Amino acid sequence: MKSKSLLLVIGTLLAIALFGFLVLSDKVITIGMPEKVAETPAQTTKEAQAPTASNQQQPATDVARPAQEPIAKEATINEQQVNVVNEQSTPAVEKTTEGQAQTTVTPPATEVQTVPVKPTPAAAEDTTITPPATTQSSEKAETTKETKKQPIKIQNPLSYKNINLGLDLKGGVSIVYQADVANPSKQDMDSAVELLRRRLNAKNYTEAEVSLQGSNRIRVEIPGIGDPNQAVNEIGRTAELKFYGLTKEQEQAIKESSRNDAEALLKNMGIEPTYEQISQLAYMNYVKGIQDKGDLVLRGKDIESAAKSFEQTAQVGPMEPVIMLKMTSEGAKKFADATRKYKGSYIAILLDNDMLSIPKVNDEIDAGTAVITGMNSEKEATTTAELINSGALPFKLKDIQRTAIEARLGQDALAGSIFAGIVGAGFIVLFMVVIFRFPGLVADMALMAYVFLVLAVYSLFDVTLTLPGIAGMILSVGIAVDANVIIFSRIKEELNAGKTTRAAITAGFHKAMNAVMDGNVAAFIIALILYWQGTGPIKGFGQTLMIGILVSLFTAIVVTRYLLNAFVDLGVKNPTLYGAKRKLLTVGDLNKK
Amino acid sequence: MKILRIIENRRKFYTFSMVIILAGFLAMFTYKFMNHQTALNYDIDFVGGTVMNVNIEKEFNKEDIMKIVYEATNSESIQVQKVQGENSVIIKYQVKDTVPQENKVQAAPLTAEQNTVNQQPVQTEPTTTDVTTPDTEVPEAPNYQNHIENVIKALSDKYGLKSENFISTEDISPTISTEMQLNAILSILLGTLFILIYISIRFKNVKMGIAAILALLHDVLVVLAVYAIFRIPINNAFIAAVLTIVGYSINDTVIIFDRIRENKKLYTKLSLTELINKSITETFARSIYTSMTTVIVTTVLFIFGVDKLREFTFPLIVGIISGTYSSIGNASPLWYDMIKNQEKKA
Numbered sequence: 025m026k027s028k029s030l031l032l033v034i035g036t037l038l039a040i041a042l043f044g045f046l047v048l049s050d051k052v053i054t055i056g057m058p059e060k061v062a063e064t065p066a067q068t069t070k071e072a073q074a075p076t077a078s079n080q081q082q083p084a085t086d087v088a089r090p091a092q093e094p095i096a097k098e099a100t101i102n103e104q105q106v107n108v109v110n111e112q113s114t115p116a117v118e119k120t121t122e123g124q125a126q127t128t129v130t131p132p133a134t135e136v137q138t139v140p141v142k143p144t145p146a147a148a149e150d151t152t153i154t155p156p157a158t159t160q161s162s163e164k165a166e167t168t169k170e171t172k173k174q175p176i177k178i179q180n181p182l183s184y185k186n187i188n189l190g191l192d193l194k195g196g197v198s199i200v201y202q203a204d205v206a207n208p209s210k211q212d213m214d215s216a217v218e219l220l221r222r223r224l225n226a227k228n229y230t231e232a233e234v235s236l237q238g239s240n241r242i243r244v245e246i247p248g249i250g251d252p253n254q255a256v257n258e259i260g261r262t263a264e265l266k267f268y269g270l271t272k273e274q275e276q277a278i279k280e281s282s283r284n285d286a287e288a289l290l291k292n293m294g295i296e297p298t299y300e301q302i303s304q305l306a307y308m309n310y311v312k313g314i315q316d317k318g319d320l321v322l323r324g325k326d327i328e329s330a331a332k333s334f335e336q337t338a339q340v341g342p343m344e345p346v347i348m349l350k351m352t353s354e355g356a357k358k359f360a361d362a363t364r365k366y367k368g369s370y371i372a373i374l375l376d377n378d379m380l381s382i383p384k385v386n387d388e389i390d391a392g393t394a395v396i397t398g399m400n401s402e403k404e405a406t407t408t409a410e411l412i413n414s415g416a417l418p419f420k421l422k423d424i425q426r427t428a429i430e431a432r433l434g435q436d437a438l439a440g441s442i443f444a445g446i447v448g449a450g451f452i453v454l455f456m457v458v459i460f461r462f463p464g465l466v467a468d469m470a471l472m473a474y475v476f477l478v479l480a481v482y483s484l485f486d487v488t489l490t491l492p493g494i495a496g497m498i499l500s501v502g503i504a505v506d507a508n509v510i511i512f513s514r515i516k517e518e519l520n521a522g523k524t525t526r527a528a529i530t531a532g533f534h535k536a537m538n539a540v541m542d543g544n545v546a547a548f549i550i551a552l553i554l555y556w557q558g559t560g561p562i563k564g565f566g567q568t569l570m571i572g573i574l575v576s577l578f579t580a581i582v583v584t585r586y587l588l589n590a591f592v593d594l595g596v597k598n599p600t601l602y603g604a605k606r607k608l609l610t611v612g613d614l615n616k617k
Numbered sequence: 618m619k620i621l622r623i624i625e626n627r628r629k630f631y632t633f634s635m636v637i638i639l640a641g642f643l644a645m646f647t648y649k650f651m652n653h654q655t656a657l658n659y660d661i662d663f664v665g666g667t668v669m670n671v672n673i674e675k676e677f678n679k680e681d682i683m684k685i686v687y688e689a690t691n692s693e694s695i696q697v698q699k700v701q702g703e704n705s706v707i708i709k710y711q712v713k714d715t716v717p718q719e720n721k722v723q724a725a726p727l728t729a730e731q732n733t734v735n736q737q738p739v740q741t742e743p744t745t746t747d748v749t750t751p752d753t754e755v756p757e758a759p760n761y762q763n764h765i766e767n768v769i770k771a772l773s774d775k776y777g778l779k780s781e782n783f784i785s786t787e788d789i790s791p792t793i794s795t796e797m798q799l800n801a802i803l804s805i806l807l808g809t810l811f812i813l814i815y816i817s818i819r820f821k822n823v824k825m826g827i828a829a830i831l832a833l834l835h836d837v838l839v840v841l842a843v844y845a846i847f848r849i850p851i852n853n854a855f856i857a858a859v860l861t862i863v864g865y866s867i868n869d870t871v872i873i874f875d876r877i878r879e880n881k882k883l884y885t886k887l888s889l890t891e892l893i894n895k896s897i898t899e900t901f902a903r904s905i906y907t908s909m910t911t912v913i914v915t916t917v918l919f920i921f922g923v924d925k926l927r928e929f930t931f932p933l934i935v936g937i938i939s940g941t942y943s944s945i946g947n948a949s950p951l952w953y954d955m956i957k958n959q960e961k962k963a
Contacts, residue, residue, distance in 0.1 A: 192925075200793065424790040426765070433670075433784050437923040444921035448914035455910055491925055492857055498918060499861060499933075502911035503868075509906045510872065517899070539875040542819060543868035549811045550864035554857065557804040565857045569864075 029593035036587055040469065043476040046182040047483075054175045186483035190490030190564060193438045195431030196247035201260055203240045204420035210239075212418040217242055219414055223259050226410040242421070248431065260423060264416035265327055265349075266374045267359070268318030269366040275382075278317060282309030311379055314372050321362035321371065326355025330412035332405040335395060345405035347380075347396040347412070356392025364388040375408065441494040448498060449475070452505055460512045462601040466587045467508040467580070474504050474579040481571050493564035496551075500572020503547060507580035510543075511536040516603045525597040529588055533581070540581065548573050621898045623945065624890045624953055630946030634835055641842020648845070657845055660852035663798050665791030666694075666711035667765060670784040673704050673776050682706060685775055689767035705784065712764050801856040808860055809833060812867050820874060828952035829870045832943040836866045839939040840932050847931075854929040861933060865911065866940030869904055870948040876900050877949065889957065893949045901945070908941040 046053075191198050201220075203213065217234050220242060224232040232246040244259065270278075286305035290297035328350045334343040351359055362371060363385050372382040373396055381398045399405040453471065456464035478497060482489060489497075515532030523531060551573060554566025623630075645656035661668055679697045686695050692710040699706055765788060772778055789797075809830055816826040837859055844851055876896040884892065912934055919930040 202792070422790075423788075424793045426786065426788040428783070428786040430781055430784040432781075433923075437925065440921055440923050441918070441926065444918045444926075447921065448917040451913045451917065452910050455913065459906060491923075492854065492929070495857075495918065495926060495929060498914055499911065502907070502914050505910045506868070506907040509910070510903055513900075513903045513906075535879070538879075539872045542871040542875055546812055546815060546867040546871055547864040549815060550808050550860050550867075553804050553808045553811065554860055557800060557807065558856070562853055562857050565861075569861075 026593055029590040032586060032590040033594065036473075036583065036590075037469065040473045040476065043182070043480065044472065046180055047184050047476045047479045049180060049183060051180055051183045051185045053178045053180050055178070182480045182483055184479055184483060187479070188486060188488040189434075189438065190488050190493065191245055191247060191427070191434070192429055192491045193434045193489065194247055195429050195434040196245060197428045198243065198245045198426070199260070199423050200237065200425040201242045201244065201421040202424045203242075204422050205240075208240050208419060213240065213242070216417050216419070216421070219417060220244060220259060222414045223411065226407070226414065227259070241424075260421045261376050261411065261417075263375060263411045263414065264324040265322075265380075265412050266315075266320060266324070267322035267362065268314050268372045268374065269321045269362050270314065270318050270370045270372060270382075271366070272369050274317055275370050278310060278313035282306045282313055285309050307379075311374065311377055314374070314379075314382075315377075318372060321366075322351075322355060322358050324412070324416040326351055326358060327412060328352045328355070330409040332402070332409045333395075335397070344397065345399045345402040347399065347405055347409045349394040349396065349412075351392040351394070353392070356390065359392065359394070360388060360390035363390075375411065380408070437491055438494075441491065441498075445494070445498050445501075449501060452501065456505065456508070459603075460508075460516075461603050462591075462596060463508070463512045463515065463584075463588060463603070466584055466591065467505070467512070469587060470508070470579040470583040471501070471504060473583055474501070474576055477575045477579065478568075478572060481575060482568075485571075487567060487571070488564065489568070490564040492562065493568040496565040496568035497572055500569055500576055503544070503573060504576030504580050506543070507536075507540045507576060508584060510539050511580070511584070512603070519599045519602055525599055525602060526589075526592050528599075528602070529585075529592065533585055537581075540577075544573055544577055619898075620891075620894050621901060623894050623897050624950055627946070627950035627953070630942075630950060634839070634943065634947060637842055638835070638838045641838065641845045644842070644845040648848075657841075658848040658850050660850035661709070661711070661787065661789050661794070662852035663794050664711065665789050665794040666709065667768075667786070667788040669708045669765075669768065669786050670700075671706050671708065671772060671778070672782045672784055673706055673772075673778070674782065675704055675776070677704065677706065677776065679706070681775070682708065682772070685771045686710060686768055689771045690764045692764075708768070797853065801853075804856060805837070805859060805863070808863055812863070816867075816871065816874070819871075820878060824955045825874055825952055828948050828955060829867060829874070831951050832870055832948035833863050833866055835943045835947055836862050836936060836939045839943075840936045843932055843935045849928060849932060852928070854925070855932070858929055858932045858936060862936030862940055865908075865937055866944055869907070869941055869944035872903065873897055873900050873944055873949055874952075889953060893953055897945055897949060904941050904945060908937050911937050 203216070208216075213236055217236055221232075221234045224230075224234065224244070224246070229246050231248065232244065234245075235243050237243045283302070283306045286302050286309055287297065289305065290301060330350075331348045333346055333348045335346045336343055366385050367388060369385060370382050371385055373380045373394075380396050383397075396408075399408070449471070453468045456467050456471075458464070460467065478500075481487070487493070511532055514536040515528050518528035518531045518535075519525065548570060551566045551569035554562055555570060556566070558566055648654045649656040679699060682697050683695055686692070686697070686708055690710055690712055692712045694711045696709040697706060698709075765786060769783060773782075776782075812833070813826045813830050816829050817823045820826070840859055840862055843849070844855065849855075873896060876899055877893060880887070880892055880896050880899075884895070887895065915930045915934050915937065919927055919934065922930060
């Protein structure tokens with residue numbers, strides 16, 4: 025009996041320790057000492073070199089381009105037959121802060137013009153950022169591969185590193201989109217979700233998550249980025265390609281009125297308009313004018329595919345990034361009709377509200393292909409082609425909620441909460457020992473088990489930990505302790521009523537069970553409603569609270585019970601150790617008569 | 618231990634509770650009708666709007682920021698708050714959405730934010746009145762994205778900020794916030810309903826259930842009073858706080874009721890008053906211990922946690938204390954008042 029109890033106690037403590045070790049260690053446990061020391065410096069130098077090297081490469085290509093660029097650009101629609109002279113390619117407006125200022129907004133001129141295409145600073149930055157990231161990670165992977173050769177590796181599914189952190193703890197952007205139609209069908213919603221997912225992947229946000237919320241909402245979460253405007257607007261675009269036919273006269277009229285309107289509006293507002301302000305506004309008016317007055321000849325569904333390609337758009341000049349469009353057979357026919365009708369006039373190509381280009385039609389085109397020129401960069405060509413390819417959303421998406429948290433703020437919040445959790449737990453451990461003495465100590469062991477178990481459950485069941493989630497977890501520590509408080513108070517009462525320690529423990533657990541269960545069920549109901557009804561952070565709070573309640577029931581009742589009984593077997597049964605009789609610190613001794 | 622005389626003193630407990638609850642309503646009333654503000658300090662979760670936390674990195678003038686934001690958004694309810702000890706700023710504003718529905722706060726736009734110590738909305742007015750042009754002339758109706766972009770761009774231009782200076786941005790359109798309000802009320806009602814059902818079944822006593830719910834109502838109102846008096850923003854965390862308090866308080870109440878049920882079988886000769894007093898006394902230590910441990914943890918969280926957690930933990934501390942108080946001083950006495958006549962007859 026005694027040896028069995030000893031085994032039980034040691035076994036339980038070992039199990040808790042092992043659990044703790046697993047939870048607190050890495051995803052992969054390596055046994056045996058890898059010679060890391062030699063390799064770390066090598067790795068860091070490699071990493072340090074990688075970005076600089078690619079930094080040098082990248083701008084070089086960018087810088088080289090504008091030098092050769094100012095050469096007449098001609099857009100061609102269907103290379104073989106026709107030359108549609110692109111008077112001016114209007115680059116798509118990039119919604120970055122720098123982008124807005126630079127966009128050349130002047131409506132197309134009548135004559136062939138030289139358009140120097142400046143690489144936008146934003147685009148240049150973007151292109152340089154990506155390469156180092158990839159080289160870095162591949163380098164890292166190589167080095168870790170090397171280190172992993174000799175020692176034994178064990179996959180550790182319980183590691184705390186498997187716990188997902190919410191955006192509020194690691195920084196990132198979350199947006200909720202709502203379909204701009206009354207009752208979108210489930211099918212449309214699903215395809216919209218799928219589409220957003222594809223767009224995010226194409227933008228290399230592989231960690232991003234897209235989920236359906238309710239019947240008409242989509243939540244997109246992108247960890248890591250803090251600026252809500254970076255890329256986010258692109259993702260929610262309807263992205264429908266539209267071709268508008270315009271006669272020369274129409275185009276001229278729209279252009280004039282848009283500029284006049286812009287000037288008049290700005291004057292009305294009492295602002296001395298700068299050239300940029302006028303152009304910007306005029307451009308918006310111009311696009312709107314085309315959408316209103318132009319003849320919609322072709323739309324997204326007529327396009328079969330789009331691809332980035334290179335083409336020599338000018339007689340003399342470098343190869344330039346362009347987008348090749350392939351039309352469906354029906355689209356080809358429509359396009360042929362349109363080019364016949366608007367021969368000598370214009371066909372504007374718009375993606376949502378962005379003008380991609382407005383080429384002049386020189387001849388009828390019936391081959392079912394078209395080329396969009398005027399891309400600022402290879403990257404722009406790629407993303408635009410991807411956007412066209414991913415297809416148009418079945419409806420417009422409106423963003424109704426958006427949260428962005430800078431990564432550092434998230435990390436501070438996490439660190440603060442962990443610290444608060446440790447201090448709080450420390451206080452509870454002390455409190456329990458002071459008030460309940462020996463059982464308090466046992467409860468503290470159970471509390472350790474509780475903390476490790478909860479963390480293990482989080483990592484096993486893919487719980488995403490958010491700030492309110494941490495609050496829920498810490499609160500459930502309070503609940504876990506509560507069960508023990510009820511039980512130990514009971515045990516004390518039974519001891520004071522004259523029972524032996526063993527009998528008091530049995531009776532205490534038995535009698536306390538009702539109260540503990542009722543209290544926990546009530547709390548669980550609340551947690552369940554929070555999880556079920558709540559959205560976002562509230563849901564996380566409900567979830568961790570539920571897990572906490574379930575785990576605490578196990579540790580506070582099962583673990584403490586076995587441990588206490590085993591300790592009694594081992595001879596720890598002096599009632600004063602259990603808080604009976606001597607009433608120095610306790611308030612909780614209760615009436616015996 | 619001396620038996621606590623809870624039932625005999627119940628009127629005092631009731632009065633104390635009523636005073637706090639009424640103080641809350643008085644605060645709401647004062648804000649609403651004397652100061653012409655909203656009764657409660659609704660956060661953007663509930664009325665829609667945008668909150669931005671921006672690290673300016675150098676000394677700045679709040680009025681400048683007000684002006685910049687005003688020019689970028691045309692919002693009439695801009696609040697600018699400096700974060701103490703840092704060169705960062707919290708900007709709050711609401712923009713009339715395309716959604717026709719008017720919000721309560723927007724009804725009194727300029728007066729609505731005089732409570733926050735630091736804002737001078739009036740100052741920005743003279744310089745900018747002429748900028749307000751009818752929406753129709755702007756080519757595209759401004760939507761939410763544009764506002765945020767405009768503000769970010771304007772601030773970046775003025776102070777030379779980078780994207781990492783924009784520490785956090787939160788934006789909620791009124792469409793979703795109305796829904797959140799409804800959802801909040803619904804979850805609280807649902808929670809109470811389920812608790813009522815559970816207790817009624819578990820104790821085979823509907824009156825105990827009702828007494829417990831009344832105690833819960835008390836706790837919710839006390840927490841609401843705290844929010845009203847201290848003008849804590851009512852947001853999503855509020856719902857979580859209220860529901861947690863409901864869970865805690867019900868836990869306390871259930872444990873006392875449980876003891877009453879048990880003692881009723883053991884001591885059949887005790888009068889109802891004695892029975893309740895005895896049960897409360899026996900569970901008193903436990904009630905105090907439990908709320909103490911939880912209050913300790915929440916207080917630590919309050920002291921060391923970040924601001925967002927602080928908004929949540931303060932009402933929680935108050936709520937837990939209130940929950941313990943109401944389960945001792947209100948729940949059982951209310952039950953006593955409901956059944957005392959029956960018992961006498963029997």
